[in-house]
Each structure stands twice: as C-alpha cells, then as structure tokens.
Amino acid sequence: xxxxxxxxxxxxxxxxxxxxxxxxxxxxxxxxxxxxxxxxxxxxxxxxxxxxxxxxxxxxxxxxxxxxxxxxxxxxxxxxx
Numbered sequence: 001x002x003x004x005x006x007x008x009x010x011x012x013x014x015x016x017x018x019x020x021x022x023x024x025x026x027x028x029x030x031x032x033x034x035x036x037x038x039x040x041x042x043x044x045x046x047x048x049x050x051x052x053x054x055x056x057x058x059x060x061x062x063x064x065x066x067x068x069x070x071x072x073x074x075x076x077x078x079x080x081x
Contacts, residue, residue, distance in 0.1 A: 012070075019066045022058045 012073075015066050015069065019063055022062045022066075025058050
C-alpha cells in the first residue's frame with residue numbers, strides 16, 4: 001500500500017473512533033463537570049454556557065462533520081466507479 005493510502009486508512013479509523021466517543025459522551029448521562037452545591041451566580045452561569053457549548057459540539061457538530069466527511073468519501077468513490 002502507498003503512504004497516502006495508509007494515511008487515509010489511519011484518518012478514517014481515527015475519525016470513526018472519535019465519532020463513537022462523541023456519540024457515547026453526548027448521548028449518555030455522563031457529566032464532565034459536576035456543579036458544586038454552593039456557587040456564585042456568575043460562576044454557575046459561565047459553567048452552564050461552557051458545558052452547553054461543549055455538549056452541543058460533542059453531541060451534534062463533531063459527529064455531523066465526521067458523517068459528512070464519510071458521506072463525501074462514499075459519494076466520491078461511487079462517482080469514480
């Protein structure tokens with residue numbers, strides 16, 4: 001196999017593993033940051049927005065980007081045949 005082909009296979013494997021991890025983290029009840037019982041209002045608000053942004057990225061944006069990448073690769077392969 002050529003070097004370019006090896007890199008492509010490695011990229012696909014890494015992206016597939018990342019997709020699985022993102023789906024697991026995004027759709028499970030796993031929380032990366034557990035809020036403390038007593039917090040100031042501002043600190044709680046900042047943490048909420050960071051958590052929400054991270055959750056949206058992991059749950060929707062990253063998996064959709066990976067699926068779009070694989071879909072583009074699949075369409076390009078079918079177009080060549």
